Amino acid sequence: MSVRYTINVPATSANIGPGFDVMGLSLSLYLTVVAEVGAAHAAAAATESKISIAYTGANAGGLSLDARSNLITRTALYVLECNGQRGFPGPTAVTVTNRIPLGRGLGSSGAAVVAGVLLADAVGALGLTQQRMLDYCLMIEHHPDNVAAALVGGFVASYLIDVDRSGNVPASEADEAEVQRREREQRAAAADRSIDLPPENIGHFLRLGCSPKIRAIAIIPQFELATSKARAALPGSYRTQDVVFNLQRLAVLTTALGRETPDPWLIYRAMEDKVHQPYRMHLIPGLPQILSTLNPDNTPGLLGVCLSGAGPTILALAVSHFDEIAAKIRAVFDSQPDGGVATTYEVLDIVGEGATCVATEL
Numbered sequence: 001m002s003v004r005y006t007i008n009v010p011a012t013s014a015n016i017g018p019g020f021d022v023m024g025l026s027l028s029l030y031l032t033v034v035a036e037v038g039a040a041h042a043a044a045a046a047t048e049s050k051i052s053i054a055y056t057g058a059n060a061g062g063l064s065l066d067a068r069s070n071l072i073t074r075t076a077l078y079v080l081e082c083n084g085q086r087g088f089p090g091p092t093a094v095t096v097t098n099r100i101p102l103g104r105g106l107g108s109s110g111a112a113v114v115a116g117v118l119l120a121d122a123v124g125a126l127g128l129t130q131q132r133m134l135d136y137c138l139m140i141e142h143h144p145d146n147v148a149a150a151l152v153g154g155f156v157a158s159y160l161i162d163v164d165r166s167g168n169v170p171a172s173e174a175d176e177a178e179v180q181r182r183e184r185e186q187r188a189a190a191a192d193r194s195i196d197l198p199p200e201n202i203g204h205f206l207r208l209g210c211s212p213k214i215r216a217i218a219i220i221p222q223f224e225l226a227t228s229k230a231r232a233a234l235p236g237s238y239r240t241q242d243v244v245f246n247l248q249r250l251a252v253l254t255t256a257l258g259r260e261t262p263d264p265w266l267i268y269r270a271m272e273d274k275v276h277q278p279y280r281m282h283l284i285p286g287l288p289q290i291l292s293t294l295n296p297d298n299t300p301g302l303l304g305v306c307l308s309g310a311g312p313t314i315l316a317l318a319v320s321h322f323d324e325i326a327a328k329i330r331a332v333f334d335s336q337p338d339g340g341v342a343t344t345y346e347v348l349d350i351v352g353e354g355a356t357c358v359a360t361e362l
């Protein structure tokens with residue numbers, strides 16, 4: 001008997017201005033992974049099974065379809081190996097349909113990692129808790145903002161614990177499945193010393209309220225900006241007043257978005273940032289002008305505007321006039337020197353549901 005697993009993971013926008021590496025919003029744009037796993041036969045069960053990958057969507061042709069290199073299957077194989085399973089349980093056909101543009105600040109890598117963890121959990125019948133899934137995600141995507149929002153959905157705050165302060169829930173408090181899961185991982189690590197098991201409970205998250213009136217407009221420049229490059233632009237230390245500036249805004253933002261009737265100027269000011277955007281300006285032509293010219297008085301419907309994740313996408317939160325706001329931001333990109341910056345845009349919902357996996361027997 002074969003089983004089909006259908007996994008959907010939302011795009012995410014991280015930071016939302018002041019919440020660098022902390023805040024994430026999940027958006028109605030999806031990565032879909034369908035994996036059909038054939039019946040295992042005795043010889044294949046113990047070894048890595050054949051995996052084929054077909055991909056359609058963003059950057060088709062630019063991604064590796066080799067199971068050990070592709071981010072989705074590489075993540076799934078890692079999680080399976082940590083649990084003592086060498087490869088998928090049978091020959092597997094993976095079909096990826098991706099609407100999340102790559103390297104644009106909409107959490108494509110986070111979504112791929114989350115999909116890989118859910119895939120391993122499903123095909124390996126691992127029974128991972130959401131908390132343990134997040135630990136696995138964080139071994140690959142080292143900041144929690146995108147992966148936490150993609151995993152649980154909504155407007156999500158997250159933090160990491162210093163690895164040496166993470167730890168197991170005492171055995172007496174862990175349920176039977178959790179104890180078995182830990183024993184299984186430890187057996188796998190003992191059998192293969194090269195396996196790097198995630199520490200326990202390294203990421204923690206909280207879902208915050210977000211008014212259903214708020215929608216997200218993503219203005220997506222037609223060039224990629226690798227997160228690694230955008231992170232390399234950041235300084236190693238910050239002035240106290242800049243850190244305080246962000247903390248003040250972040251504290252207000254966590255509640256301001258959840259109010260039933262959003263207060264435009266409160267949100268607009270709460271989405272300002274001095275920790276990452278100022279240092280990334282030179283990587284995104286038009287960003288300084290967009291951040292300094294649009295505001296709730298001159299742009300009806302606008303609540304706030306920021307760089308989405310590491311960029312180059314611009315995220316505007318709004319309650320109305322979505323297409324007009326997009327047009328205004330796109331006009332700034334169009335007016336950049338040397339022919340302007342080509343963009344597309346999406347008006348998206350902030351979705352309350354995170355990643356899902358449905359199994360169907362074929």
Ligand SMILES: Nc1ncnc2c1ncn2[C@@H]1O[C@H](COP(=O)(O)OP(=O)(O)OP(=O)(O)O)[C@@H](O)[C@H]1O
Pocket residue numbers: 012014031063070071072096098101102103104105106107108109110112146225226227228308309310311
């Ligand atoms: N569906 C996918 N399948 C395989 N690899 C992917 C997939 N999506 C993203 N990736 C990998 O992740 C890279 C992009 O990751 P990167 O962190 O630079 O940008 P991002 O995640 O889109 O942006 P941000 O983290 O700012 O939101 C791609 O170049 C590719 O290597």
Ligand SMILES: N[C@@H](CCO)C(=O)O
Pocket residue numbers: 014015020021022143145146227230231276309310
């Ligand atoms: N917080 C991350 C999000 C991108 O993955 C950054 O801004 O670099």
